[in-house]
Amino acid sequence: MEIEVEFLRNWGDVVQRESKTGRSRERSLPPMTAEQMRRGAAHRLSCFRAAVGVDYEIVGYEAPQIIGRVPAHTDPKDVHVGAAGLVFQDALEDTADVDRVYIISANLDDLAVRQCEPLGLHIVGPGAFIDLLTNLDANRVEKALERSLGDLQRSPYSREQLLRTLKLHGAHATCAYFQRRY
Incomplete structure (x- = not known):
């Protein structure tokens, strides 16, 4: 439960940091209010819980x-x-x-x-972990990335934006690998 509380408390900082990288400007989104960030974090946590059930507890x-x-x-x-x-x-x-x-x-x-x-x-770190997964099984990581882009009703990312976001979080080897493939 403490980890969920920490996620909810820190999500706004993550969104603001990501916004500073230009992602929000690319999508022409107005800055989010604290309430919008709180609701967004609660929604993400709810989706996570629905996807995995109680197995994560x-x-x-x-x-x-x-x-x-x-x-x-x-x-x-x-x-x-x-x-x-x-x-x-x-x-x-x-x-x-x-x-x-x-x-x-x-x-x-x-x-x-x-x-x-x-x-x-x-x-x-997140990027190092994704790079580790890519080194172990690049095909599965590619399928997961493609699924991330395709499963959402309105994907917030294009393929290029997804790769830039992965790079932003330190997944440099994964980005280099998939940039060569696309």
């Missing part, structure tokens, strides 16, 4: 024995993120040699990346 991350295992270098405001990752890692105990827990965040400075690695938590 993490329970037990607030337990003192879990929080106590989060590396001390983690920013106190982000301990819940590391704790949620540890709950997942504990659930993979029998398959940890083949399964990995990734925490995807643009907030790497606050998450004690190096200290979490020995605990089985792989903390990477």
